[in-house]
Amino acid sequence: MAQQEHPAVTRFREYLRINTMQPKPDYQKCVDFLAAQATELGLAYKVVESAPGILNIFITLEGTDPSLPSILLNSHTDVVPVFREKWSCDPFEAIKRDDGYILARGAQDMKCVGWSYFEAIRALLAKGWKPKRTVHMSFVADEEIGGQLGMKLLVNRQEFKDLNVGFALDEGIASEKDTIRVFYGERAPWWVKVVSTGQTGHGSQLIIEDNATLKLMKVINKFMDYRADQEYKLIHGIDGRKVELGDVNTINLTMLNAGVQFNVVPQDAWAGFDVRVSPRTDINEFKNMLIEMAESEPGVKLEFVTFFGSNKLTPIDDGNQWWETVTKVAKQHNISLEPEIFPAATDSRYLREIGIPAFGISYLKNVPILLHDHDERIHEDQFLEGIPFYSNLIEQLAEL
Known part of the structure; x- marks a missing residue:
């Protein structure tokens, strides 16, 4: 008898099946799916059109002290094009092989991170958690083509300013070693x-x-x-x-x-x-x-x-409570961290530019780097292993 799939994996695969491939991402279907998931958890959400047809969604869990600067869990919904003839399967079928690997465009970059946030919040809510700081999940558009119509415009909109963000998490890159890479700046x-x-x-x-x-x-x-x-x-x-x-x-x-x-x-x-x-x-x-x-x-x-005129860093020293919390949670999970400067570019640069500290963390260790590659994939065990890490990290960040 086949082992029943973990519900978190099933939901993750549903998210992967939404074709948000550039240059014509189906943002409407994406935000509809995310809004439905938010409603199921009793979370408020707001869809923001940063440019015509460019849809973004903010999902909010209000804190007990909403006057405190909030925590932002950022991810992008769009993915890069594929060379279908180079894939062993349909890149938007999100098949799971017998060995447990889930193959889909966006499996590493970065729908795994965005959906890990969702499942982490789900797990926290299930135990009755009420954060001190408000927590927002942002699912934004157009990162893969530079964020010019996505995060670049969003940070200047009143809807974003109303989030009162004090700290953000965003994407990282897989590590081929038994470590988690943490990006505190980028070129x-x-x-x-x-x-x-x-x-x-x-x-x-x-x-x-x-x-x-x-x-x-x-x-x-x-x-x-x-x-x-x-x-x-x-x-x-x-x-x-x-x-x-x-x-x-x-x-x-x-x-x-x-x-x-x-x-x-x-x-x-x-x-x-x-x-x-x-x-x-x-x-x-x-x-x-x-x-x-x-x-x-x-x-x-x-x-x-x-031209982007800022290459600010988020401090990684003992005086930074955000960094101290990340390192503490990593120790609790017996995880070694590798702090680095991101070699390419993410939406975090727009956050750091306006003074919001941000770290890029993808829970991907002991795996090949397959972002933008053929047969992009993640093992279901790795995805599930990351959820408790994100749960603890979000919980402790929101209680500062």
Whole structure:
């Protein structure tokens, strides 16, 4: 006789089956599902449209002292596209294999975290818990495409300000070791476009004084020299100290465009770069350095396609009650923590920018990193194991 599935796993798989894949996420179906689950638990909720068709939902458990700053449990509902031919199953069927692995887009990034919050709150309510601080769960849209129409807009809306958030939890990344990674900051994400203009001419010529492509190549080489320096530091460390990806800056050439015909020297050329700025770097000094490297060449301009001007950190010292609580709960669960700077970008950057301390924690240990990968998956035992951890963490954070 087949073992009956744990109800929390069944609900989690229902959530995974909602197709919120970019570029056309079904946000309406998603918030309807979440609202129904909130109603079942007797929790108040509010749906907020941050931009036309961009739906977010806040679910609230009011505290006994609502004047205290609240706890925000943040997660995003959208997921990245899939290459269906590379999957062994339908990525939105949320099948559970015989070995207990649940395969679905969003299984690691990050519906497992959002649903762990829900099940943690469910478990706390079942024992009659009433928090001192109000606890909000936020399920927000569009994180996977930069949060420009999601959290970036939400933090400036009155509905968000009314939440009175004092501290937030958000997503992390899986650990392949027996540890939980805790992210207390992240690198500022920029998309940079370098545009070069010059003199056109016949492709047979050798000397063209103002050559757009040659000038662009000089800038690219400067950027790549800097990139090589950062790569060396990542591999060999800094002053004998091992560093992680979040401790260095990255510049990656991601786009190139020039030319109209093989025998015509182009008068315009441009290159696009993905740039990530570590909190270890002065963000304004780095910005000015990039501009100088590019615009020292005549006829070359640097444009910021996207720019985020903050790479604030949340303190991880004994003076921070939030950090002290996270470490205390981890010890109670015999969990080793690895504090890191997030190498990419999450919605937490918008929270830290306005002064809200935030930690990114995904309860994923001893598992391969499969976010955005084919056959993204999580084992049902790992998912269930995380619920008591989140329950204790939420309970103790809300009682501070």
